[in-house]
Amino acid sequence: MLKRTVFFISDGTGITAGALGKLLEHFPGTQFTQVRLPFTDTLDKIKLAQEAILNAAVEDGGRPVVIMTLGNLELRSTLKESNAYFIDLFNTFIDPLSLELDQKPLRGAGIAHSVMGSKYNDRMEAVNFTLNHDDGMTNSGLEEADVILIGVSRCGKTPTSVYLAMQFGIKAANYPLIPEDFERGSLPAILHKHLDKIFGLTIKPERLHAVRNERRSGSFYASIENCRQEIATAETLMRNAGITWADSTSRSVEELSAIIMEKTRKTA
């Protein structure tokens, strides 16, 4: 398999450049090594980056890909003296946008991820809310929730809630559906007045069995029969209550979050 090293070189966190690393998934035929070089904001650090680029080229037998955001023109042009394939976010995005908007861009370091960025406080507040409303931990403050996720234990509610909060500033509470609910045959009473913001997660029995077995191997809780039964009952409860749900079996938290935001018409 072909090998290439991809460098994310930024004068700030490198997180925006790093996000484009996901596009490498479109090339499964190449084995990528990803290297982040944040806070590359001096000529000395650029020189170190150039050495790393050279070493990687020799090791891989192919020139590296460099995804870069450097506001300083001298640092930028020095880095580009290296033999690499450059994707420069200033050249590709910021400078053309500057023409389109007829407005000079800020060129300082670390602008994209400063606390001054819009919505930062909302995101942090949402993270706190979500951690305090994980796993049905409390019934208080549910009226503040943007979304309430429900589903059987270990179907993916917690990581999805955390992602919604951290990425989009969505206050996401989550409630497990438990044997008590199944016996009663209805959703927890506290949820009845919040039906409009409930979203369900479900999962395939085989996958749930595997996940639960990792923690409580051989238990009734983890058995395939119990998983089947719980899932079937949870889906009936959700269907009767008119709740939309999605299957988490083969979906990432990113995909689930995008689906949830679309279906509950949240914007971020």
Added chain:
Amino acid sequence: MLKRTVFFISDGTGITAGALGKLLEHFPGTQFTQVRLPFTDTLDKIKLAQEAILNAAVEDGGRPVVIMTLGNLELRSTLKESNAYFIDLFNTFIDPLSLELDQKPLRGAGIAHSVMGSKYNDRMEAVNFTLNHDDGMTNSGLEEADVILIGVSRCGKTPTSVYLAMQFGIKAANYPLIPEDFERGSLPAILHKHLDKIFGLTIKPERLHAVRNERRSGSFYASIENCRQEIATAETLMRNAGITWADSTSRSVEELSAIIMEKTRKTA
């Protein structure tokens, strides 16, 4: 102030396109409205997107910016019939990378954020670990931690830990430094054998006072005198133990995480 609407239009989650939205922070002179249109994978949905683009142009008095990832060529060219400023991640990144790598890209929808993506399971495992090791909740399993954050209560340990886990798959435990530690004049005993992976957070007294006052207004805990005292003592403890720390007062979780990864030499 100038107004522009920015659309993120994708056949998948739109999260990669959305990440580029952070670059808009370079243009503080324009007021951007950001609209996400994920799962835009049919001609009907493209038509709806085109209507939204047209409406936004009329409302803003300027053509919208469209940041797009559409694998399907017909959908892509139809969308581009709209009057907008297009940033096409296929044109700008994937197609040029394809030439550079001499390899055809996958063009299906939602490739970037599928669970097949590298490291997905590591990230989810790290999120579980981090939530189970929040706020000194347990001493067990600390040997598995990649990083242990310490600092006074409410200085930003939890959101930073969660970000490190979710974004980079770093198993980040966190421990509060509490009055008991200050009286004893040393770090909690359990941490002594993990000094090499401890990273400290500190904060300005005025900021801590404000944050604590939101929750426990008027308490001794939130008083500026107590905040000053706790922070000074915590910094002395960390200094004596040779621990590196960063000030969270004016840094985002993204910035803190990038600093922590750099100083502790973690790669993601």
